[in-house]
Amino acid sequence: MSDQLSTDPTKPAQRMRAGSMTIPLMPWVLGAALLAVLPFIFTANSAITIMNQMAITIIFALAYNMLLGQGGMLSFGHAVYAGVGGFACVHIMNMDDFFAAIPLPVLPIFGGLMGMGLATIVGSFSTRKAGTVFAMISLGVGELIAACSVIIVAFFGGEEGVSGDRTYGLPFFGVEFLQQIDVYYLIAVWLMISAALMYLYSRTPLGRMANAVRDNPERAEFLGYSARWVRFYSFVASGFFAGIAGALFAINYEILTEENLNTTQSGIILLVTFLGGVGFFFGPILGAIVFTLVQTVLSLQTELWGFYLGIIFVLTVMFFPGGLAGLIMMHVPAMRLGKLGRLGVPYVKTLGAGLIGCLGAAALIEMTFHVRHASTGDHEMTVYWTTFDSHTVLPWVLAIGATLVGFGIARKTAPALAEAWNDANTPDGTAQ
Amino acid sequence: MNPALELDNLTKSFGKTEIIRGVDLSIGKGERHAIIGPNGAGKSTLFNLITGRFPQTGGSIRLHGADLAGKAPFEINRMGLSRSFQITNIFPKMTVFENVRCSLLWSMGYRYNFWSMVGRSRALTDSADEILDQINLTARRDLPAGVLSYAEQRALEIGITIAGGADVIMLDEPTAGMSHSETDYIVDLIRVVTEGKTLVMVEHDMGVVFGLADQISVLVYGEIIATGTPEAVRANPKVQEAYLGEALEAH
Numbered sequence: 054m055s056d057q058l059s060t061d062p063t064k065p066a067q068r069m070r071a072g073s074m075t076i077p078l079m080p081w082v083l084g085a086a087l088l089a090v091l092p093f094i095f096t097a098n099s100a101i102t103i104m105n106q107m108a109i110t111i112i113f114a115l116a117y118n119m120l121l122g123q124g125g126m127l128s129f130g131h132a133v134y135a136g137v138g139g140f141a142c143v144h145i146m147n148m149d150d151f152f153a154a155i156p157l158p159v160l161p162i163f164g165g166l167m168g169m170g171l172a173t174i175v176g177s178f179s180t181r182k183a184g185t186v187f188a189m190i191s192l193g194v195g196e197l198i199a200a201c202s203v204i205i206v207a208f209f210g211g212e213e214g215v216s217g218d219r220t221y222g223l224p225f226f227g228v229e230f231l232q233q234i235d236v237y238y239l240i241a242v243w244l245m246i247s248a249a250l251m252y253l254y255s256r257t258p259l260g261r262m263a264n265a266v267r268d269n270p271e272r273a274e275f276l277g278y279s280a281r282w283v284r285f286y287s288f289v290a291s292g293f294f295a296g297i298a299g300a301l302f303a304i305n306y307e308i309l310t311e312e313n314l315n316t317t318q319s320g321i322i323l324l325v326t327f328l329g330g331v332g333f334f335f336g337p338i339l340g341a342i343v344f345t346l347v348q349t350v351l352s353l354q355t356e357l358w359g360f361y362l363g364i365i366f367v368l369t370v371m372f373f374p375g376g377l378a379g380l381i382m383m384h385v386p387a388m389r390l391g392k393l394g395r396l397g398v399p400y401v402k403t404l405g406a407g408l409i410g411c412l413g414a415a416a417l418i419e420m421t422f423h424v425r426h427a428s429t430g431d432h433e434m435t436v437y438w439t440t441f442d443s444h445t446v447l448p449w450v451l452a453i454g455a456t457l458v459g460f461g462i463a464r465k466t467a468p469a470l471a472e473a474w475n476d477a478n479t480p481d482g483t484a485q
Numbered sequence: 486m487n488p489a490l491e492l493d494n495l496t497k498s499f500g501k502t503e504i505i506r507g508v509d510l511s512i513g514k515g516e517r518h519a520i521i522g523p524n525g526a527g528k529s530t531l532f533n534l535i536t537g538r539f540p541q542t543g544g545s546i547r548l549h550g551a552d553l554a555g556k557a558p559f560e561i562n563r564m565g566l567s568r569s570f571q572i573t574n575i576f577p578k579m580t581v582f583e584n585v586r587c588s589l590l591w592s593m594g595y596r597y598n599f600w601s602m603v604g605r606s607r608a609l610t611d612s613a614d615e616i617l618d619q620i621n622l623t624a625r626r627d628l629p630a631g632v633l634s635y636a637e638q639r640a641l642e643i644g645i646t647i648a649g650g651a652d653v654i655m656l657d658e659p660t661a662g663m664s665h666s667e668t669d670y671i672v673d674l675i676r677v678v679t680e681g682k683t684l685v686m687v688e689h690d691m692g693v694v695f696g697l698a699d700q701i702s703v704l705v706y707g708e709i710i711a712t713g714t715p716e717a718v719r720a721n722p723k724v725q726e727a728y729l730g731e732a733l734e735a736h
């Protein structure tokens with residue numbers, strides 16, 4: 054025992070390394086460069102629309118994770134802060150004289166302040182307790198404000214919502230934001246600013262204490278910190294960045310409706326954040342990217358995209374609670390050992406077969422859906438860019454075959470994958 | 486001069502059950518005071534009352550002369566009283582270093598600061614490393630606290646407790662569940678890190694009590710039946726009758 058407790062004097066370097074005096078800059082430079090060149094790679098207008106949506110979702114998901122991942126607060130009504138920030142910005146767009154005096158890129162600050170103001174009011178009572186109490190209050194407040202959208206028509210515009218025109222703002226160095234691409238860069242810059250600020254926040258004393266309160270609120274209290282106030286400040290900060298996301302939404306779409314702040318939207322941001330992984334700062338970024346792609350690209354292919362997304366979400370919660378980021382970071386130990394390559398072949402075997410099985414199962418679902426719901430006489434359908442008659446036997450045989458064979462092989466090769474996994478995570482020379 | 490900690494006719498009831506039945510206790514500055522007593526005597530409850538975890542039913546608690554009634558744990562901590570827990574109470578997902586650093590933040594004046602980077606403060610890092618050095622966990626610095634061995638977690642718990650620079654340190658059964666060698670190790674550690682501070686501890690292990698304490702109070706059924714030096718308490722017939730007899734034979 055005592056030798057375990059002793060200090061290792063042979064590792065003086067440890068002290069310096071873990072002092073983490075510097076914040077790694079590389080991912081940020083790469084991120085900024087990527088944002089700058091993306092529109093030159095994906096030039097289509099529709100692609101830029103998707104990227105705008107993606108960037109907005111990233112900010113919102115990162116803001117949400119300030120609560121969920123870093124503060125341990127599960128909110129079911131966070132769309133409210135983004136939505137209210139967005140509504141405020143549309144109203145500012147409609148204040149002709151005022152809007153004409155401010156450049157559009159400044160507008161998100163107002164959205165942020167609006168989100169922050171509302172979060173200050175709600176947070177003052179909702180952050181007294183974490184856990185179930187907080188979750189229930191967030192749900193209640195979310196429903197309450199969503200209900201207000203049809204009651205306070207002057208602000209929320211009733212069912213039609215409120216629309217504005219972003220181009221009436223003061224031109225910003227000659228740019229009037231008529232083009233999608235102008236808006237893209239506006240959003241991209243705000244994405245970098247918000248993400249950097251949120252990351253830096255997590256490195257401040259308050260940000261660290263948010264983690265401490267998440268892990269063990271009682272202990273934090275005996276260290277001089279009021280768990281309630283730590284939660285409150287995180288909540289307010291999160292409300293600010295959610296408001297910025299809402300403002301960018303307003304700038305991008307020029308219309309806000311009840312859908313932007315209802316509980317469905319709150320549920321989506323929870324799903325996005327969890328899918329990406331709450332345990333790492335970059336998790337929500339991954340979640341937002343994947344979700345937006347599924348939402349925009351997959352929804353063009355199938356009406357059932359929400360169904361597939363639901364399955365992915367449930368599987369993530371059950372088997373990979375660390376989300377996508379957790380899945381990636383799981384591989385770090387193997388990478389450190391230089392044995393990541395050994396996973397390649399087993400991965401291709403098992404996951405490749407699994408993928409075939411999934412595609413087969415998805416085809417079955419699509420065909421069943423088509424047979425049940427297409428109008429009578431409409432037997433023609435397209436799956437995986439192949440058009441066929443859904444009432445003939447061959448496609449069914451193929452789909453069932455692919456499902457069974459795919460999952461069968463995946464199951465058969467799974468033990469080999471597990472073995473390869475253990476091998477890749479065991480340092481060489483260590484006995485079993 | 487005010488005593489470091491002063492309890493005056495302190496009572497606590499849960500419903501109709503009186504757990505603490507009028508405790509008077511005065512602990513001087515720099516004293517090492519152990520509270521002993523049989524299971525269910527109310528030792529942990531007494532701790533929880535003093536540290537603000539439970540509100541008292543009656544009587545008063547004064548820390549350096551200031552009344553603690555109605556104060557929240559974080560307020561009491563800011564007044565210079567810090568405690569450890571019987572069940573290890575650390576931040577399991579954070580690294581050992583971060584555990585200690587978090588416990589330094591308030592006392593080093595950071596409060597609810599969100600404009601400076603914790604990693605940039607040389608003073609903060611050095612202080613945290615110094616504490617790690619004192620509790621001999623430097624080699625475990627960057628591991629999540631949850632993966633440490635039990636004895637290491639207990640050491641970390643003590644590190645967190647003393648880090649904030651409180652001058653009254655309360656330890657709730659610091660050696661509970663430890664082997665002999667681990668106990669010796671922790672006792673030495675406690676002696677070093679509480680040097681010059683007021684120490685109040687609840688402890689079952691009589692070896693630890695007689696080794697560390699210069700004053701002992703015996704709590705039986707919510708009342709203190711004796712207070713004094715280890716020798717006086719050991720010789721007290723009331724104490725022997727109520728509790729110590731068997732335990733003393735063993736030593």
